[in-house]
Amino acid sequence: MTTDALALPALPRTSGANRLAFHALPVAAVLAFLILGWYALAVGLNSMQVTDRFKRDGITWTTPQLLAATWSMDRPVLPAPHQIAQDFYQTVFATPVTSKRSLVYHAGVTVSATLVGFVFGSLLGIALAIGIIHLPVLDRSLLPWIIASQTVPILAIAPMVVVVLGNAGFTGLLPKAVISMYLCFFPVTIGMVKGLRSPDALQLDLMRTYSASRAQVFRKLRWPAATRFLFASLKVAIAGSLIGAIVGELPTGAQAGLGARLLSGSYYGQTMQIWSALIMASLVGVVLVCIVALAERLVLRYQGSPA
Amino acid sequence: MSANRATYIAAIILMVIGLVTPAGWLANPTAFAFALLACAGAGLCFWSHSLSVDHVAGTLGLFAGAAGTLILLSGAGPFGTQAPGLWLFVAGWTLFLWQRLDVLARSAGHGVAALLAPGLFGLALLYLWQVVVTGFAVPQVLLPSPAQVATVLGNRADILWPDFRQTFLKAVLAGFVIGNAAGFLTAMIADRIAFIKRGVLPLCNLASAMPIVGIAPIMVMWFGFDWHSKAAVVAVVTFFPMLVNTLAGLASVDAMQRDLMHSYGASFGQTFAKLRLPSALPFVFNALKVNSTLALIAAIVAEFFGSPILGLGFRISTEVARLNVDVVWAVIAVAALAGSVFYGAIAAIERVCTFWHPSYRR
Structure with missing residues (x-):
């Protein structure tokens, strides 16, 4: 990638x-x-x-x-589409949200891990990007490894993260969030490195003539210039974060969450359950990306650029 | 005094303090000698004004320091918090490394020379991992050392190779070819018929927000536990990026170029073969590169839902359950290597096929 x-x-x-x-x-x-x-x-x-x-x-x-x-x-x-629709309706609307049979409950479990991982992964990604554009050492020696790290099938470590963190006493949301974080940070780092470097030489020269400090150049020029890049990568990141959370639920042995629904459906041959979970996961993914897109429009409008 | 020289001085001071602080140096003269060499290397870097002397002394010094600490750690004796000298020395070594990386980063050229800084950085990470894990005696269940992982890679090649063949050579390659070919053909059809294109594009954009890997249990149900079901998952996952990118690539021709072909009286086929396909190639290769990673991930995740008793994903989930974390790391190393080589091969083919692209200009 x-x-x-x-x-x-x-x-x-x-x-x-x-x-x-x-x-x-x-x-x-x-x-x-x-x-x-x-x-x-x-x-x-x-x-x-x-x-x-x-x-x-x-x-x-x-x-x-x-x-x-x-x-x-x-x-x-x-299953035929109407059967899936029926099962989806049954588990989403006709079951109380607190019940373990409710798909809303499972989606909530997954979404909470997704969001925690997304927030921390994005922050990590932004921090790495800031380091990379300011320190040539990181640019030359760390960036190639960050790119290479993506040719590694990162999801393969999901079971290990879950088991190792579980041994250390962390269960539930945290291991999943760590996996989501791992999938999130890369697109954000790459996008932000591009975005923070997007101001052209003329603009940087202007800041120099104002004798702006590095921090001022960052705050007034680089950061605003990177907005579009940030949101483009956040959209990729949140989709990745959801995948991370779902895969993170597989090795814990199907307790709660959309991944667990997929796994238990596959154990017991409940095709309808798998499809409902899949549709719910897709819906969640689309809604999350739409929320990021909405935030982008609001921020761009606030910044005064044509959205 | 420049910041460079200050870092060297700090590094040397830290390393020397480390050498006179108890850490079992006296019991291990070889380790001590190597560690002294590292100090000498840093000193030479500090005094000399010649870049080539710097490079030789710096690299040798870093390797000597690493060798010294590893030899020390291979001996007996309580380390961890009882060997403060070791950690002071390692801290000084890290400062030394940082300074060398900074110099390399500023003077890096093209080609092989550009690989020096990241190469050194990668080796240093492995070394620090090894030192911290053995020094603090981190339990193997938490994190095995690189040396342990390498041992497993050597000793258990008899199980790792069949796993690799099952997951990569069968599932990934077959699914990759099918998915990309299907995506490419669909893109060609959709490109020809504007109505389909307008209908397919928004759905593909939606698909990029969906966790498609989730179809794995369904594919396992349909195609059985063997590699065919994994290949099916890989095919579906790689289909959409290829479709979207090829469509974008075929549309990337600008009106002037199209008009020129028109004025030559070129047929649709000629325009396609001589203009639109070549200009779509960078996009197609972009999709292939993205898919090379996705394919491996999809195959491994699909194996979590059921597989015969081999495969990289199967090995990971069973060995994790037995707490053989070193085997898991070895499998991840195999997968990482396979992924990198796969990606590199596609990038190399891309270079040959799209040699005219501006991004390859010097």
């Missing part, structure tokens, strides 16, 4: 309403196509079990019966 990863060209900025109209129909079409394909796939994947059952019971079946049966199995290979 290099520095270029954050430099994807932005789509042309049009106003929100326009973009919605421009994309709404195609997105709806693609979604409709996906859902239809899903139903078809559900028939294909589930029909084997259904026909077996029909044969065992000695029932002769018609096509509509077969379709209905493949879309309403208890433990389907692939």
